[in-house]
Amino acid sequence: MAKLPKKRDFPVSNVRRYLEPGPIVLVSSAHDGRTNIMTMGWHTVLEFTPSLVGCMISEGNHSHDMIRKSGECVINLPTTALTDIVVGIGNTDGDDIDKFAHFGLTPEKAQKVAAPLIGDCHANFECRIHDDALVARYNFFIFEVVKAHVAETPKHPETLHYTGDGVFMVSGKIISRRAKFRPDML
Amino acid sequence: MAKLPKKRDFPVSNVRRYLEPGPIVLVSSAHDGRTNIMTMGWHTVLEFTPSLVGCMISEGNHSHDMIRKSGECVINLPTTALTDIVVGIGNTDGDDIDKFAHFGLTPEKAQKVAAPLIGDCHANFECRIHDDALVARYNFFIFEVVKAHVAETPKHPETLHYTGDGVFMVSGKIISRRAKFRPDML
Numbered sequence: 001m002a003k004l005p006k007k008r009d010f011p012v013s014n015v016r017r018y019l020e021p022g023p024i025v026l027v028s029s030a031h032d033g034r035t036n037i038m039t040m041g042w043h044t045v046l047e048f049t050p051s052l053v054g055c056m057i058s059e060g061n062h063s064h065d066m067i068r069k070s071g072e073c074v075i076n077l078p079t080t081a082l083t084d085i086v087v088g089i090g091n092t093d094g095d096d097i098d099k100f101a102h103f104g105l106t107p108e109k110a111q112k113v114a115a116p117l118i119g120d121c122h123a124n125f126e127c128r129i130h131d132d133a134l135v136a137r138y139n140f141f142i143f144e145v146v147k148a149h150v151a152e153t154p155k156h157p158e159t160l161h162y163t164g165d166g167v168f169m170v171s172g173k174i175i176s177r178r179a180k181f182r183p184d185m186l
Numbered sequence: 187m188a189k190l191p192k193k194r195d196f197p198v199s200n201v202r203r204y205l206e207p208g209p210i211v212l213v214s215s216a217h218d219g220r221t222n223i224m225t226m227g228w229h230t231v232l233e234f235t236p237s238l239v240g241c242m243i244s245e246g247n248h249s250h251d252m253i254r255k256s257g258e259c260v261i262n263l264p265t266t267a268l269t270d271i272v273v274g275i276g277n278t279d280g281d282d283i284d285k286f287a288h289f290g291l292t293p294e295k296a297q298k299v300a301a302p303l304i305g306d307c308h309a310n311f312e313c314r315i316h317d318d319a320l321v322a323r324y325n326f327f328i329f330e331v332v333k334a335h336v337a338e339t340p341k342h343p344e345t346l347h348y349t350g351d352g353v354f355m356v357s358g359k360i361i362s363r364r365a366k367f368r369p370d371m372l
Contacts, residue, residue, distance in 0.1 A: 014350065020227050021347035021355045022208010041206050044230035046242050046324055054240065054326065056232050083363065091368040134320060138232055140240065142324070156355065161207035161347075163360075164200065166367045169207045169342065172358025174349075177269065181352045182277040 004106060004119040005151035012051040012145045018077055018123050019053060020045050021171065023159035024086055026076040027057070028107075030115040031066040035107065036094035037118065038063040039086055041162040043075075051145040052130055058139050062094035067141065071129045072113040075143075076121035080158045080170055112147045122157040123150040190292060190305040191337035198237040198331045204263055204309050205239060206231050207357065209345035210272055212262040213243070214293075216301040217252040221293065222280035223304065224249040225272055227348040229261075237331040238316055244325050248280035253327065257315045258299040261329075262307035266344045266356055298333045308343040309336040 019025070024041050042056035053075065057064050067073045078086055085103045092099065100107050100116070107116035110126045117124040127143035134140040151157070161169040178186070205211075210227050228242035239261065243250050253259045264272055271289045278285065286293050286302070293302035296312045303310040313329035320326040337343070347355040364372070 016227075017349050017351075020208065021349055022206065041202075042230045042232065044228045044240060044242065046228065046326060052324070054230065054324075056230065080361075083361065084366065087363045087366045090371055091366075131323075133323075137317075137319075138238070138240075138328070140232060158358075161357070163203050163207055165203075165372055166364030167360060167362045169345075169360055170358045171347070172344075172356045174353060174355055175266075175269065176353045177273045178352030180270065180273050180277075185276055186350070186352055 005122060007149040007151050010123070010148040010150040012148050013048045015051055015053065015125055015145050015148055016045045016048070018150070019043065021159065022161050023077060024162050024168070026078055026086065026089060026118055026121060027063060027073050028076060028115050028118055029063050029066040029070060029073045031070040035098070035100060035116055036063050036066055037089050037099040037105070038094070039090040046142060050130065053127065053143050053145060055141050055143060056139055057141055064139065067129070068132070068135065070114060072115050073127050073143070074110055074113065074115045074117050075125040075127055076118040077123040077157070077159065078121050080160060082120065083160060083168070086160060110147070117149065123148065191308060193335040193337050196309070196334040196336040198334050199234045201237055201239065201311055201331050201334055202231045202234070204336070205229065207345065208347050209263060210348050210354070212264055212272065212275060212304055212307060213249060213259050214262060214301050214304055215249050215252040215256060215259045217256040221284070221286060221302055222249050222252055223275050223285040223291070224280070225276040232328060236316065239313065239329050239331060241327050241329060242325055243327055250325065253315070254318070254321065256300060258301050259313050259329070260296055260299065260301045260303050261311040261313055262304040263309040263343070263345065264307050266346060268306065269346060269354070272346060296333070303335065309334065
């Protein structure tokens with residue numbers, strides 16, 4: 001892998017900056033001496049403070065159990081530099097392989113959770129389960145982001161947005177309409 | 187407005203094609219003889235069949251009550267052609283104005299719900315409330331998409347993805363990794 005991005009602390013109340021545009025993310029978890037990584041595209045910001053993110057993590061994923069039992073995970077934001085790794089992780093089962101080793105990713109110690117950060121990603125959001133009321137019915141976890149780390153550059157990372165059928169939309173140009181927003185809507 | 191896009195029926199089990207990449211959407215509703223439109227960026231696909239979408243609709247929005255009382259809404263997908271209207275709708279209160287008239291949008295009759303489609307949008311997803319278990323705690327509605335309409339062209343519409351602070355990321359190039367996906371993961 002290339003040199004790992006240098007990161008700074010980031011306010012957890014502002015994770016919508018990275019998650020609201022809908023990128024594919026990598027979810028890392030740890031339980032009982034093992035780690036795992038899965039791809040996830042079904043997630044939404046739910047609240048600024050506490051910083052809540054809702055995520056659909058299918059019961060068929062090995063990660064589902066690890067997250068439920070440990071109560072924790074890390075949501076990692078990959079860029080297009082990791083496209084083939086994102087696809088590879090989606091194709092493989094964490095029961096069979098150590099995904100960090102297999103894909104040459106760098107685990108880094110998190111500050112507030114036991115699950116490892118993926119150092120190669122642009123941003124890492126340490127999460128704890130906040131509410132599991134809808135896990136049984138919809139595999140829908142509500143996490144609180146308790147710590148956020150974001151790479152210093154680039155300001156607008158090139159993220160992957162899945163559309164199904166093996167096709168990703170890549171983030172494009174940035175447009176600002178800041179001057180047209182009512183100040184309390186920003 | 188420009189000529190309205192010509193639409194075809196679209197399988198509801200496949201709405202992830204348009205919603206999973208995380209676009210800003212416009213939610214239209216109707217109740218008690220009035221209609222309303224709001225912008226929404228906090229949503230996620232939850233299931234293919236039934237076609238479920240989870241949406242955070244803040245209690246502060248006039249639409250929240252209208253949707254709760256009518257049990258229905260339409261999720262409409264705008265493209266960058268509507269950027270300033272998207273911002274304008276976010277800035278205004280449905281209590282004060284008729285947003286269709288004010289923004290020159292074209293209401294169209296839906297097939298399965300009373301709320302109007304926004305004809306000017308690239309796609310329209312008719313929704314009914316499927317589960318309101320998390321509405322009181324998180325303003326989180328789970329809708330079932332009961333009918334979908336999608337413009338015939340373009341195949342990949344230029345969508346808006348909000349990052350906060352008045353800044354949108356616009357959808358960019360498309361990349362396919364179809365050949366690298368395990369067939370059952372497509």
